[in-house]
Amino acid sequence: MIELRDVAYAYPDTDHYVLDGVDLTVARGEVVGVIGASGVGKTTLAKIIAGFIPNVEGGTLDGSVAVDDVPISSLPLAEAVAQVGLVIQNPFNQISGAKFSVREEIVFGLENTGVPRDEMITRVTDVAALLRIDHLLDRSPYALSGGQMQLVAIASVIVMGTPVLVMDEPTSQLDPGGSRMVFDVISALTDAGTSVLIFEHKVELLREHADRIAVLAEGRIIHEGTPRAVLTDDRLESWSVGSTRYTRAARAARGAGIVHPDAALPVSLSDSTEYFTTQRTGR
């Protein structure tokens, strides 16, 4: 479980609070998607929840950040990483740079955690099968495509088995099939009790897989709710966040008077089919 209360943060040598008054809770087994404009502070928030801020980057952090009731920002980084797995935005930076095979790369974080060797091997095999990268295990981490590298980076975090996962645009390098597979893996993890906070621009995937969506704007969570409620909210554009293509098409049709103005906006293909079948004005 993640609990953020009144979190505010300013980077070192600045007096500007990038985040100011963030309240957010992610329950056990829940997937919460966070959307927000570029530069609004999503990566900063991800690093705070994972304890990299202030442990590594310093700065001024106020408010409380708890993971499973443990105040994460007061833990040494080595202990914080056992609580929260962080998939960072750029998979090229997640790769350790110290290993010669994908297998060694995935197992790297488990070394020195006291996990017995046999279990390490089983965990790596399982996570590689889950993310369909078994065929890459003996390859060099430097001979991978961007998408393959992203899956290896995700595997190296999931293999740690942390109760909380924070993912910063985990599908940025992936094609639609790969993105869908990652979200299916996330669903399997939450079924087993993992709490997942995911920063993602692909709102249609969040619509399908997130239990809730939160909007980060003006330094705080300005709005949250079910994917349907948030993605059809008229204020999305003012927060510089995109809606689904189905909602955009419906809004355009509504503006043109082609559909009834009061009908609930669609957020998926099936919604959209019904909307355009039943809500036409006949114009």
Ligand SMILES: Nc1ncnc2c1ncn2[C@@H]1O[C@H](COP(=O)(O)OP(=O)(O)OP(=O)(O)O)[C@@H](O)[C@H]1O
């Ligand atoms: N090390 C740093 N020192 C000072 N300011 C920083 C630092 N890193 C980020 N910032 C600033 O903090 C703000 C939030 O950045 P952040 O990377 O968290 O945004 P973001 O929402 O993840 O953006 P994007 O969607 O483009 O990845 C930006 O104004 C950025 O310039």
